[in-house]
Amino acid sequence: EVQLVxxxxxxxxxGGSLRLSCAASGFMFDDYGMHxxxxxxxxxxxxxxxxxxxxxxxxxxxxxxGRFAISRDNAKNSLYLQMNSLxxxxxxxxxxxxxxxxxxxxYGKAAFDFWGQGTAVIVSS
Amino acid sequence: xxxLTQPPSASGTPGQRVTISCxxxxxxxxxxxxxxxxxxxxxxxxxxxxxxNQRPSGVPDRFSGSxxxxxxxxxxxxxxxxxEADYYCAVxxxxxxxxxxxxxxxLTVI
Numbered sequence: 001e002v003q004l005v006x007x008x009x010x011x012x013x014x015g016g017s018l019r020l021s022c023a024a025s026g027f028m029f030d031d032y033g034m035h036x037x038x039x040x041x042x043x044x045x046x047x048x049x050x051x052x053x054x055x056x057x058x059x060x061x062x063x064x065x066g067r068f069a070i071s072r073d074n075a076k077n078s079l080y081l082q083m084n085s086l087x088x089x090x091x092x093x094x095x096x097x098x099x100x101x102x103x104x105x106x107y108g109k110a111a112f113d114f115w116g117q118g119t120a121v122i123v124s125s
Numbered sequence: 126x127x128x129l130t131q132p133p134s135a136s137g138t139p140g141q142r143v144t145i146s147c148x149x150x151x152x153x154x155x156x157x158x159x160x161x162x163x164x165x166x167x168x169x170x171x172x173x174x175x176x177x178n179q180r181p182s183g184v185p186d187r188f189s190g191s192x193x194x195x196x197x198x199x200x201x202x203x204x205x206x207x208x209e210a211d212y213y214c215a216v217x218x219x220x221x222x223x224x225x226x227x228x229x230x231x232l233t234v235i
Binding site: 035037044045046047050059060061062095100105107108109110111112113114115116117118 | 127157158160162164168169170172179215216223224228
């Protein structure tokens, strides 16, 4: 059974930093790309960032480019999101999601086929 | 404002068939395959349908997807009260080099 468990969320002041983690199990972690998707409470979904199986390619939404960094440790079956220069508009529930293929996108494959339960990030003074 | 356009709400009665639309551009729906997600209240999104005709195991065949040109749609037949949820479309955008979501459609079973 695929399981994705996020951690590391919390309350942080504007301009601060936070590092999210996602522990994966139940599948060959190093065979798949991984992603972060966020959701402002009561609002829609926004893709944040993705990384391919080997960490050779990482992509970001324009809204976080230059401030967030995605990484993974295949030996630990873990995905990370380093968030710097946080803003109030980054307040959201952050989901870790498994990609449907080895890369950040593959034609004909599912975008995000399994999701964690999310970790909440609140940016406020 | 979302790159993909969905109606904010939809409704139907038990047993009815409802469809939810998702409108995009050549660079996304016109080129790549659409994914559909169901988000029940207080839970994480769940993959419902992808790549023209792919349904993950465990998803009832009451759910089906289609796409043509720059539009896609999700159809739910034999509507049940358990289907009350938010539904999202998502697709890769070649121009933005990013994944994009629709704004979501809240389905109410009357």
